[in-house]
Amino acid sequence: MDKEPLSTITPEAARASLAEVDRIATQIRQTIAWSRTTPLLILWGVIWVIGFAAAQYFPPWGFRLWTWLDIAGVVGSVLLLSPVRRSPIKGINLGLGRISVAWLALLGYGTLWAALLCPWELSHRAEWAAYAPLIGRKIAAFSSTVCMFGYLVMGLWLGRFFLWLGLLVTATTLVGYYFVSDYFFLWMALTGGGSLIAAGVFIRKFWR
Secondary structure, eight states: OOOOOOOOOOHHHHHHHHHHHHHHHHHHHHHHHHHHHHHHHHHHHHHHHHHHHHHHHSTTHHHHHHHHHHHHHHHHHHHHHHHHHTOOSTTHHHHHHHHHHHHHHHHHHHHHHHHHHSOGGGTTSTTHHHHHHHHHHHHHHHHHHHHHHHHHHHHHHHOHHHHHHHHHHHHHHHHHHHHOGGGHHHHHIIIIIHHHHHHHHHHHHHOO
């Protein structure tokens, strides 16, 4: 009894199969990444709400609180990303490592620029007190937009959601700085921190 010949796989079918495998692998990586994006957005949104609200109602103590909030945010981010870094899926560890290094570089340079641009050498003078509120708003607006630049760049590579989120919070920051100066920090707590929290909740609810 003759056996039926095995069907020959064409190059086109092979390429289509490989493309489908790559698509599924990419989808899995994105799913893991988005699953960790949700708590990160909510974490930093809560930090922004607490930090900016404290700066509005309890200066200058509120400004010093930011140092501890940033440390808590970095530690929390590392803990949230640790399970993903141990993922056996190829590309997850490399991608997270590069993103983490990019954020550290951005925040490091942002801190350097703030130190260079702010006239700290004048802080001992009597006229410093008159300009301190304005300088505080400038530093806050600068720091917020530096972070949003990071989100915008991430959006160019990971998805438009980050890009639009960065543009949105940048726009609200500028509106608050120029038009709501007396309540700028409260404005940032509600619009900046609120946007990050809302983005995290949105992803968690609709993107699963």
